[in-house]
Amino acid sequence: MGGLTGVPVGGLVAGRSALVTGAGQGIGLEIARLLHEHGARVTLADVDAERAAKAAAEIAGGDADSVLGPGRDVIGLGCDVTDETSVENAVRHTAERFGGLDILVNNAGITRDASLRRMSAADFDAVIGVHLKGSWLGVRAASAVMREARRGSIVNISSLSGKSGNPGQTNYSAAKAGIVGLTKAAAKELAHRGVRVNAVQPGLIRTAMTEAMPPEVFAAREADIPMKRAGQPREVAGAVLFLASDLSGYMTGAVLEVGGGRLM
Numbered sequence: 001m002g003g004l005t006g007v008p009v010g011g012l013v014a015g016r017s018a019l020v021t022g023a024g025q026g027i028g029l030e031i032a033r034l035l036h037e038h039g040a041r042v043t044l045a046d047v048d049a050e051r052a053a054k055a056a057a058e059i060a061g062g063d064a065d066s067v068l069g070p071g072r073d074v075i076g077l078g079c080d081v082t083d084e085t086s087v088e089n090a091v092r093h094t095a096e097r098f099g100g101l102d103i104l105v106n107n108a109g110i111t112r113d114a115s116l117r118r119m120s121a122a123d124f125d126a127v128i129g130v131h132l133k134g135s136w137l138g139v140r141a142a143s144a145v146m147r148e149a150r151r152g153s154i155v156n157i158s159s160l161s162g163k164s165g166n167p168g169q170t171n172y173s174a175a176k177a178g179i180v181g182l183t184k185a186a187a188k189e190l191a192h193r194g195v196r197v198n199a200v201q202p203g204l205i206r207t208a209m210t211e212a213m214p215p216e217v218f219a220a221r222e223a224d225i226p227m228k229r230a231g232q233p234r235e236v237a238g239a240v241l242f243l244a245s246d247l248s249g250y251m252t253g254a255v256l257e258v259g260g261g262r263l264m
């Protein structure tokens with residue numbers, strides 16, 4: 001990682017190899033799209049393999065089959081981040097296909113919102129499993145490859161819910177706060193091997209996840225934001241691209257807030 005030597009020809013992450021989890025839609029899809037626009041070869045991994053293949057095809061501008069062919073720089077892959085073998089396969093597949101792994105974005109996520117009175121232990125486990133264990137499995141598998149190469153950037157998607165706590169989201173807020181601890185501990189372990197680990201905390205972003213909210217709740221949350229609007233997935237992707245690229249070469253263990261000024 002050479003530091004600030006100018007924008008490389010072909011984009012900020014030209015020639016790099018990237019894996020984005022939960023990339024079939026929403027924020028993950030935009031992260032994958034922006035990394036690809038900036039020259040990366042990208043694996044879009046999602047629990048829904050068909051959705052991942054379609055998303056990869058959309059980015060590559062071709063049909064689903066063509067992006068799976070040899071020599072292509074975008075691939076869609078089924079991957080359940082709660083499953084150890086599945087995550088290791090996604091890392092191995094990306095590294096073999098693209099000749100290494102430079103960037104991992106742990107983005108896959110779910111919500112199972114409920115008050116403490118109503119939340120089941122299964123709802124708690126499911127959310128912790130996807131966000132926290134899923135990110136940990138990703139960090140462990142990717143860092144094994146990156147530390148040998150002595151370079152790499154891992155970006156974990158946390159949430160402002162992990163900073164402030166949200167009622168009805170004891171599971172989600174705990175998982176997202178846990179991701180910050182994971183990020184900092186891994187950053188300290190891996191820094192001397194040239195691997196950086198950072199996190200992004202989005203605020204309210206317009207995706208399928210937030211479209212499930214009642215409109216009046218969404219409007220009330222928007223009214224609370226100093227910039228008076230929800231963010232777009234691409235605005236989260238911009239922060240991820242920065243952390244993935246050499247522009248942030250001296251940053252590790254950092255948490256970037258992308259929330260329109262909310263909860264600063």
Ligand code: NAP
Nearest residue numbers: 022024026027047080081107108109159202204205207209
């Ligand atoms: P989204 O539109 O629901 O996309 C998340 C993707 O992850 C979906 O395709 C989902 O598949 C997939 N996924 C779920 N479980 C998975 C698993 N076990 N393995 C692999 N993929 C899995 O959500 P989003 O809004 O883009 O959120 C992306 C990330 O940003 C999440 O970590 C979320 O917590 C975080 N975030 C979002 C907001 C926001 O306002 N939207 C704010 C802060 C943080 P299914 O649809 O089949 O579950």
